[in-house]
Amino acid sequence: MKVVLKQDVKSIGKKDELHEVSDGYARNYLLPRGLAVAADAAAVNEVRTKAAASEHHAAEELANAQALAKKLNGQIVAIKAKAGQGGRLFGSVTSKDIAAALTQKVGEPVDKRKIVLDGDIKNFGSYEVEVKVYPKVTAKLTVKVEE
Structure with missing residues (x-):
């Protein structure tokens, strides 16, 4: 099952990353504790938008520097x-x-x-x-x- 992490999870990855985890781990641990959401189209789109925004801000900071x-x-x-x-x-x-x-x-x-x-x-x-x-x-x- 693909999930988007809402917080850093030690064994998986960092916040706002898309990861493939087993169905049981996602259903029984990540989703109930609010550590991740299922990777539907809206969640994946949000991750891409945040990544693009952070790249844009980094480019602006570099240009200012x-x-x-x-x-x-x-x-x-x-x-x-x-x-x-x-x-x-x-x-x-x-x-x-x-x-x-x-x-x-x-x-x-x-x-x-x-x-x-x-x-x-x-x-x-x-x-x-x-x-x-x-x-x-x-x-x-x-x-x-x-x-």
Whole structure:
């Protein structure tokens, strides 16, 4: 019997998937507990519609991420910091500081968790920073730490 799962079932599959199970298992376990519905035309059509919608949303997110990466690529972000003698900063420049400066410069929010720093920025100068906008979509920019 073909069923469409309404919830994740450990031994069968994930929610909104179409599976072939034995008749007894479907009638005695899955259907009474509300874990699945019989795969009639309406249920199969609903699964296909949800799959198409999720593909469309993923494509939109990817396009938005690529547009943001294009905006961020090659940007030069200047961050002002205080330092003591010898050019060593009081504290360090963090991904939070870089994200705030990028958000202000580009006009779109940039998550601080997506900024990859090679190490702590504790001196004045220019640093290459990578921003992982989306899986497999990255942008490289330069951070200038100034007095």
